[in-house]
Amino acid sequence: MVLDAVGWLRYRSAGWVARLLWRIARWVVVAGVRVLCDAGRGLRWWLRRLGPYLVASREYGRVIDHARDHDHPYAERRFLLARRRTVYTRLVITAGAAAVLPAVAYGFVGAVAAAWGGWWVWPLAVALILAPFAAVGRGVRRAGTLTDTAPAALAGEGVADRFPMADAHTRAEAAGAVLAALAAEGISADGGEDVRREAWGWRVPVILNGGTPAAVVGKLAAIEGRLDVAAGAVLAAPDRQRRARVVLRILARDPFVPHRFAPHREPGSGTIREPVVIGRRMDGDPLAVSLDGVHVLVVGVTGAGKTVTLAAIGDALTACPDAVVWDLDPIGSGLDLLGGAVSRRERTPAGIERALADALAMAETRPRLLARLGMGASWRASRARPALVVVIDEYPRLTPRAKDLAIGILRAGRKARVTLVMATSEATSDALGEAVAEMARAKVMLACRHVDVRLALGPSKLEEGWHPHRLHAEEGGSIEDAGRGYVHAAGNRDPVVSMITPPDPEQVTSDGDARAATRPVIDADTLTAAGVTLAAAAPSGGAGHPRETGHPGMAGGPFVPRPRDPAEPGRDRRGVDPETVIDILIACDGLPKITTADLLARLATLDTRYSRWTGETLAGALRPLGIAPGPVRIGQRVAKGYTPPEIANAWRAWRVRKI
Structure with a gap:
């Protein structure tokens, strides 16, 4: 009896172990076959994309055909040359990777085998090689397709509701999502060249098959919904060289994080005759603005960052040995942060009127000195004969007489290098006066109203993607988009959001004291001809510059x-x-x-x-x-x-x- 029970248990245990071993073996075989199938599928996926990638067909194929079909030989040659350079670079990189990576892997596995030995090293090496392809193949299998994961609308399967940009991981997927979103809004376009992933998101150029860029700009809110991104995250910039080309920028994160202060500027380290850097663009390039004979208008609602912008401009100018800065503010503290670097401050209505009258006198008399001084058609700023920049905060709060004087400077100051930098909370004619917006050639548009964009830049700029009215000013404890805006000036004609980088408050105060000892003064020829004395023009709270007291014309040459x-x-x-x-x-x-x-x-x-x-x-x-x-x-x-x-x-x- 006992022996029969033991035999029965042995029989049952042997059967259970056999079944377990069988199941394990079957699972290993099935998993191995599945891994091999996934690896093959992944290899096919890579090979199907390697060919188009090497010949750059996705980036340049359509635009070359478009240029050829529309008889643009210059554009066709330019794209063919760019494609040739891209193909050469990719072939070199791919060939190098194909030669180096296997050699490195073989050497590594051989070293491991020599150190530890064992037959298990080489199967492990094979598994490591198959793992990346198997991972890709598994993802493709789950997606249920070997083709691009472009939206169904591109394949003619109907228009989907949403095409989330969060699901785009390759340039082809990003371009496909954008094109599908445009198609869903009734805009026919082809994928453009040079789709790029940026630190802040995606840059996707498209070529319209019909219509104008205004059709894209007018539907940005709907396109944002199709792409499932945040409000204001899609920016459109028409190409000024090619009317049918529109560059879409889709923001996935804040392009200006981390926030930075302006770099330290040594006294006398710049010049007004070159563009000065006051911030950075969202594409990473420095925001350089020319202030040599250029009037500047800064528009923004309360909390948009006008004071920050004026401080950035003032910090850059006071580091120039060929520029004199005056600070006029009827209600605030103006550029007090810059300390003694500012040559003249006025806070009262009478003082502001006197300062503007002096500036207008210089603007009207300097052109008569040009031939005598051998300067040619316009004043050439230098340390001996500096330009004058008058910074006016809260321009609408000026008295009527002060506004008349400012308009006179706008009309006569460019050739004389006597210019204005004005800040206002609105661009209406009641606030600015006669044709101020038209005479200011450089405009910094911070968060403002829709009507301000039309008045300051013109109604056509809204259709071209200039949308500062979509920015949000500082509110409560949140800075929102304060200090960000669009800059319309020479060298900055594209609607790209920029960030004004203010000076470090702690550093700029000591910089102002250092610059005060070396700041330039208006030349005696100008002061004598204009009948202007600067005896009372010292910055508030400090003594005037030694050469700015008394009659300035005594030291003439x-x-x-x-x-x-x-x-x-x-x-x-x-x-x-x-x-x-x-x-x-x-x-x-x-x-x-x-x-x-x-x-x-x-x-x-x-x-x-x-x-x-x-x-x-x-x-x-x-x-x-x-x-x-x-x-x-x-x-x-x-x-x-x-x-x-x-x-x-x-x-x-x-x-x-x-x-």
């Missing part, structure tokens, strides 16, 4: 005659001839005293019409200013003449009353 052929000037209703007075101040050349005979001789070298003048004619020209000739002592000689500083002061007083 030797008189150099200049030929010119001026039009006959008209007289003011008070009897003052502005052009003649300016010529007289130029002829005086900063001298403390001058005789009537010497002044008439100098005037004759300026213009032949002065060669017929007499002492009575000269006295009559200066009489409306309250200036009369008197005895002057020059060395040991006493003769009838004038004191040029008195003429300059009278001229400045007359200009203030007139303006």
Whole structure:
């Protein structure tokens, strides 16, 4: 009985072990076959993509056919050349990888086998080789297709509802999703060349088969829904060289993280004659803006970052030894952060009017000095003769007279390198005044209203993808899109979002103190001709620059005659001839005293019409200013003449009353 029970247990145990071993063997065989099938499927997947990748057919095939079909030989040659370079590069890389990687793997496995030995090393090597292909093949098997995972709409299977960009892992998949989303919105397009994955998302150029880029721009919100991305995450920029080409940028993450401060700028390290960097574009390029003779308008609602933008511009300019910066703010603290680097600050309405009157006087008189100084058609900024940039925050809060003066500078300042940088919360004519937006050639559009885009940039810019109204200003404790915007200026004509990089508050204060000792001053020729003194123009809370006190015209250089052929000037209703007075101040050349005979001789070298003048004619020209000739002592000689500083002061007083 007992022996029978033991035999029965042995029989049952042997059967159970056999069945277990059989099941394990069957699972191993099935898994091995499945792995081999997946590896073969993955290898086929790689090979099917390797050929088009090597010949760059996905990137350049359609655009070359499009250029050939529409008879664009130049574009066709350009794309063929780009394709040839791409194919050569890819062939070299692929050949190198095919030669190096197997050799490295074989050497590694051989080293392991030599160190530890055993038959298991080589099967392990085979398994490691098959694993990547098997992983890809398993994914393809689960997807149920060996073709591209492009949306069904591209294959003619109907239009799907959504084409999530989160599911795009290759350039072909990203282009397919975008094209399908456009097709779902009734926009026919072909995949463009140079689809790229960026740090912030995808850059997908497309070529429209019909219609205009405005059709794409007008449906951005719907396209965002089709692609299942965040609101405002799709940006469209028409190609200015090819009307049918539109570049779509799909943001998957914030392109400006981490946030950075502007780099430290040593005193005198820049120049206004070159574009200054005030931020960075979302594509990673520096945001460089030319301020040499360019008026700038900054538009943004409260919290959009106007003060940050002005601080970035001021920090860049005060590091230039050929630029003088004035700071005017009727209600705020302006550029106080820059400390002594700013040459003049005004906070009261009267002070702002005086500063703008002085700037306008320089803008109107500098062009008359160009020929004499050998500068050509416009003022060339230098350390000895710097440009003047007047920064105005809260422009709409200026008085009517100050706005009139600012408009005068906008009209006359470009050639004289006397320019304005103005910030406003809205671009309406009631806020800005007469044609201010049109005369400012560089515009920084921060988060603003829809109507501000139309007024500042023009209605057509909305259809071209300029959408600062889709940005969000700072609100509560969230900075949102503060400091971000679109910049429309020379070298920045594409609707690409940029980030203004402000100066480090701790660093810029010490920088301002260092720059104060070396900041430039307006040249004596300009001040003398304009009748401007800067004795009271020191930054608030500090002493003025030593060379900015007293009458600035005393240090003028030797008189150099200049030929010119001026039009006959008209007289003011008070009897003052502005052009003649300016010529007289130029002829005086900063001298403390001058005789009537010497002044008439100098005037004759300026213009032949002065060669017929007499002492009575000269006295009559200066009489409306309250200036009369008197005895002057020059060395040991006493003769009838004038004191040029008195003429300059009278001229400045007359200009203030007139303006």
